[in-house]
Amino acid sequence: MERRLVSSGAVYEPQIGFSRAVRVGPHIAVSGTAPIAPGGGGACPGDLYGQTLRCLAIIEKAVNDAGGKREHIMRTRVMLKDMKGWEDAARAHGEFFRDIRPASTFIQIVQAIDPAWLVEIEADAIVA
Template identity: 25%
Template sequence: MSIKTIHTEKAPAAIGPYSQATIHGATVYVSGQLGLAPATGDFVDSTVEGQTRQALENLKAILEESGSSVESVLSVEIFLTSMADFATVNNIYGEYFSTHKPARAAIEVSGLPKGGLVEIKCIAAV
């Protein structure tokens, strides 16, 4: 079994003992992305809008480094600290997944790393 670890400077470094993504066969598994700026590791801002856009940009950068793309995403999981933010996150998500509609789950959680408001992970074809 061959597993390749992915890292790009265009997304924030992992904040724990994990990688940004791993590839096995023709599938890439992207770790949950927060709205952190790649250069600083800090949140881009305190709003769910800003954090969602940055989380999706981070996801996109990792997919591209993996040889994949948003159009090749098979499944997405979105973690929200408040389901009251679902419509806002959903609208921004729709900008990235306008024609391609992967399987998806949106889950409310009691907390996220570093106090984030949203975290997004995915599985994609390579």
């Protein structure tokens, strides 16, 4: 089976040695995705809702670049710096996936690479 790597051009990809997404056959795995602003740096400082939407937009682009669509996303893992704000992240996730409703897990982490990141999200998709 062909293995296709998708890059977002983020500085961390070559430094750490990972791809934004990898597609093998119909399966697309999207790496932990942080709220990186389009020009670099962090997006939506201090705003968990905005950071969650930014992560989901980056994920959707990666899935699209791998030949999939938003509706192919079947699983997400939402990693929060502080579980107290989970409702803001859940609201953004719910708006983004309103009718798709992937399997999802919300967990609290100790620390992301950048302390300003309030959320990081992974996703998996299957393209029929």
